[in-house]
Amino acid sequence: MESGPESARSTASENRLVIKKQAESDTIAAIAGNPNVGKSTVFNALTGMRQHTGNWPGKTVAIAQGHCRIDGNGFVLVDIPGTYSLSPHSAEEEVARDFICLSSHDAVVVVCDACCLERNLILALQAMETGCKMLLCVNMMDEARRKGIEIDLGLLSERLGVPVVGISARKRKTLSALKEALSGLCEAPAGKMYKIRYTGPLERAVESLQSVVERAAGDRFDCRWLSLRLLEDDETLLCGLERSLGFDITRLGEIRAAVGRAKEQLCEDGFDQKKICDNIASCAVLCAEEICTDAVRYDRLAYHASDRKIDSVLTGKWLAYPAMLALLALVFWITIFGANYPSGLLSGLFRWLGRLLRDGMDALDAPLWLTGALIDGVYGVLSQVVSVMLPPMAIFFPLFTMLEDSGYLPRVAYNLDRPFAKCSACGKQALTMCMGFGCNAAGVVGCRIIDSPRERLIAVLTNSLVPCNGRFPILISVITIFFIGSDSGFAGSLAAALLLTSLIALSVAVTLLCSRLLSKTVLKGQPSSFVLEMPPYRKPQFLRVIIRSVFDRTLFVLGRAVCAAAPAGLVIWLLANIYAGDISLLRHCAGFLDPFARLFGLDGIILMAFILGLPANETVIPIAVMAYMSSGMLTELSSDGLRLLFEANGWNAVTAVSVLLFTLFHWPCATTLMTVAKETKSVSWTALAFALPTAVGLTACFIFANTAGLAM
Amino acid sequence: MIHCLDDIETGRSARIVAIEAPDDMRRRLMDIGLVENTAVECVGKSPLGDPKAFLIRGAVIAIRSADCRKIIICAQPEDPRTAGDTYGIRS
Numbered sequence: 001m002e003s004g005p006e007s008a009r010s011t012a013s014e015n016r017l018v019i020k021k022q023a024e025s026d027t028i029a030a031i032a033g034n035p036n037v038g039k040s041t042v043f044n045a046l047t048g049m050r051q052h053t054g055n056w057p058g059k060t061v062a063i064a065q066g067h068c069r070i071d072g073n074g075f076v077l078v079d080i081p082g083t084y085s086l087s088p089h090s091a092e093e094e095v096a097r098d099f100i101c102l103s104s105h106d107a108v109v110v111v112c113d114a115c116c117l118e119r120n121l122i123l124a125l126q127a128m129e130t131g132c133k134m135l136l137c138v139n140m141m142d143e144a145r146r147k148g149i150e151i152d153l154g155l156l157s158e159r160l161g162v163p164v165v166g167i168s169a170r171k172r173k174t175l176s177a178l179k180e181a182l183s184g185l186c187e188a189p190a191g192k193m194y195k196i197r198y199t200g201p202l203e204r205a206v207e208s209l210q211s212v213v214e215r216a217a218g219d220r221f222d223c224r225w226l227s228l229r230l231l232e233d234d235e236t237l238l239c240g241l242e243r244s245l246g247f248d249i250t251r252l253g254e255i256r257a258a259v260g261r262a263k264e265q266l267c268e269d270g271f272d273q274k275k276i277c278d279n280i281a282s283c284a285v286l287c288a289e290e291i292c293t294d295a296v297r298y299d300r301l302a303y304h305a306s307d308r309k310i311d312s313v314l315t316g317k318w319l320a321y322p323a324m325l326a327l328l329a330l331v332f333w334i335t336i337f338g339a340n341y342p343s344g345l346l347s348g349l350f351r352w353l354g355r356l357l358r359d360g361m362d363a364l365d366a367p368l369w370l371t372g373a374l375i376d377g378v379y380g381v382l383s384q385v386v387s388v389m390l391p392p393m394a395i396f397f398p399l400f401t402m403l404e405d406s407g408y409l410p411r412v413a414y415n416l417d418r419p420f421a422k423c424s425a426c427g428k429q430a431l432t433m434c435m436g437f438g439c440n441a442a443g444v445v446g447c448r449i450i451d452s453p454r455e456r457l458i459a460v461l462t463n464s465l466v467p468c469n470g471r472f473p474i475l476i477s478v479i480t481i482f483f484i485g486s487d488s489g490f491a492g493s494l495a496a497a498l499l500l501t502s503l504i505a506l507s508v509a510v511t512l513l514c515s516r517l518l519s520k521t522v523l524k525g526q527p528s529s530f531v532l533e534m535p536p537y538r539k540p541q542f543l544r545v546i547i548r549s550v551f552d553r554t555l556f557v558l559g560r561a562v563c564a565a566a567p568a569g570l571v572i573w574l575l576a577n578i579y580a581g582d583i584s585l586l587r588h589c590a591g592f593l594d595p596f597a598r599l600f601g602l603d604g605i606i607l608m609a610f611i612l613g614l615p616a617n618e619t620v621i622p623i624a625v626m627a628y629m630s631s632g633m634l635t636e637l638s639s640d641g642l643r644l645l646f647e648a649n650g651w652n653a654v655t656a657v658s659v660l661l662f663t664l665f666h667w668p669c670a671t672t673l674m675t676v677a678k679e680t681k682s683v684s685w686t687a688l689a690f691a692l693p694t695a696v697g698l699t700a701c702f703i704f705a706n707t708a709g710l711a712m
Numbered sequence: 713m714i715h716c717l718d719d720i721e722t723g724r725s726a727r728i729v730a731i732e733a734p735d736d737m738r739r740r741l742m743d744i745g746l747v748e749n750t751a752v753e754c755v756g757k758s759p760l761g762d763p764k765a766f767l768i769r770g771a772v773i774a775i776r777s778a779d780c781r782k783i784i785i786c787a788q789p790e791d792p793r794t795a796g797d798t799y800g801i802r803s
Contacts (some may be wrong), residue, residue, distance in 0.1 A: 085743035277739065416759075419760075
């Protein structure tokens with residue numbers, strides 16, 4: 001297993017991107033920029049696509065591409081992950097660097113945050129150095145204006161030698177300037193662009209290399225840029241260079257001699273390798289600073305004062321953790337309270353529709369087995385998924401997205417970094433953990449934002465220890481059925497929310513514990529460094545978030561429900577109705593699993609439901625309900641029948657708590673497992689990602705069920 | 713006495729003298745604009761005191777204490793108007 005971290009590191013560069021052009025004349029433009037400057041918002045606005053956006057650095061971890069047409073010119077826009085510079089520190093930044101530096105594209109649109117333009121320009125200057133056509137897009141002009149930051153776009157454009165447009169990507173009408181500039185870009189020849197000036201000895205070294213490099217590499221790359229990279233000697237870049245050139249340029253005798261001579265001379269001037277690299281990095285920073293002089297003016301000096309006030313509460317010594325729990329409880333409370341009504345409405349509707357369908361089947365003289373398989377099996381599970389699982393998901397997801405939009409998540413990472421560091425893990429794991437609340441598979445992909453391969457693997461392996469959107473409804477329904485009662489109104493839903501919050505606190509604690517365990521055993525190591533930008537707070541775009549997440553999410557869930565729940569319903573019905581001897585196959589299976597499941601406070605049916613729920617956790621409760629009903633010959637549920645049904649099948653408080661624990665901690669769903677396999681490129685790490693939460697869940701259930709059994 | 717970034721209190725600012733961190737970390741810090749002579753202001757601590765938040769070239773960046781100890785600073789003349797504002801220093 002020792003080879004794991006390396007293989008995790010190399011995934012990004014191996015996943016080659018294929019650019020899909022609609023016409024040969026299409027211009028390929030990369031949308032690059034620092035993390036969290038609104039690249040995805042710009043991308044979505046231009047292409048009409050719906051890449052997920054959010055106010056935290058590292059939202060886009062993979063490359064997305066879309067097509068748009070401006071004034072008759074076709075563009076393939078490529079949304080690449082955010083990066084601070086072209087010297088990558090993590091897998092996702094490597095993706096960005098490789099795309100900007102090595103792949104063939106016609107132009108780069110560098111999106112900048114107007115509120116900290118100087119820092120954003122560092123990347124823009126480095127991208128200009130590669131010699132490609134560039135467009136500087138200064139985003140969030142409205143926010144900057146509110147903060148009293150004034151930007152002279154004309155002066156910037158003049159100094160940089162590239163077109164500069166100011167936009168506010170959240171307001172669609174400001175995008176017309178960007179579209180105009182983009183279509184102008186492909187027609188105009190590249191002008192004289194600003195070049196980063198380096199210190200004397202470095203400039204001389206570059207000059208001595210340039211002509212040799214040009215002869216060796218041709219015009220595929222800018223020779224000044226290539227000379228600098230040869231001096232910098234960055235291994236991953238040189239490997240990528242070898243791939244795109246088809247030969248290793250550093251092995252050419254001529255180049256080797258020239259680089260050797262240049263470095264000797266630099267050494268005489270007091271430039272060792274470390275100083276060369278430092279100088280290349282710091283000169284870009286200083287040039288960015290110089291360009292911004294007079295072009296960026298701050299009218300108000302304390303332009304971030306209100307953010308600091310909010311921070312003093314949300315990350316303050318006493319209030320940070322209570323505020324975190326309170327916010328979480330609030331989100332859950334709204335979810336539970338809000339889901340009650342649509343859930344009742346939907347199940348009523350489905351019961352009515354079910355009766356109608358059954359009557360229809362009877363009228364058509366359909367054979368009994370067909371009616372059973374389709375109505376009791378497929379339709380039964382399907383309607384349960386939609387009525388019980390969908391409403392909480394449809395409410396939780398937009399609420400969570402709003403929290404994400406507001407810029408709160410990086411503060412969570414900031415607050416939780418210390419505990420994670422104590423477990424030799426990275427605070428950014430808190431971010432991927434939060435993403436896991438939405439979807440574990442997305443959380444696993446999100447782990448690419450973590451720099452150190454070791455810490456990234458820890459985050460990947462522990463991600464499914466927090467419940468995802470598909471598991472929340474299981475928790476909510478079991479809590480409301482067994483501990484609160486579904487009709488106890490305001491106080492009841494508040495109590496349910498608090499219970500759920502404590503369950504989440506438990507899962508976070510277990511995540512920390514397992515991270516510690518991993519870093520003491522298979523993933524030994526010291527915590528690496530941690531640098532996290534905390535973006536300004538922003539008002540979430542309520543309407544857009546709700547519309548987008550309800551539509552995207554609802555459609556997604558409905559699709560998955562059809563794909564996973566329908567066959568599961570069919571399987572359950574078949575198992576319940578095919579007899580081997582005197583008893584149905586379902587009873588055989590349940591009976592087989594039962595003694596084992598009892599050890600953990602569960603029963604055979606529940607365990608089977610979890611096993612059949614592997615494709616999608618949303619189906620676990622519906623499958624269990626279906627299985628209980630078919631074995632009890634019950635065909636229809638009354639509105640408050642779930643509790644009765646469960647109790648009739650021997651559930652008590654101990655069973656309910658065991659189910660809650662097992663819901664929190666069991667194997668990840670199939671999608672998550674496949675994502676882990678893709679991200680780690682290793683069967684053994686995937687197996688561990690399966691085994692770890694399962695072991696945790698079985699242990700927790702075993703301990704609980706047996707202690708509770710003794711006490712009773 | 714040599715001071716490091718971990719020594720400055722919330723609300724105070726300083727100027728970077730050198731970054732003694734290992735290559736990878738140093739480059740990361742330089743990429744976010746933390747080079748020699750950059751002005752830095754400490755704008756807060758996380759609830760457990762580590763990491764701390766710094767205002768660097770207009771952005772708030774969280775850095776762990778262990779890493780801060782590798783960043784050497786010198787005192788910045790206390791002028792609240794230019795705290796964290798690099799333009800103020802140059803003129």
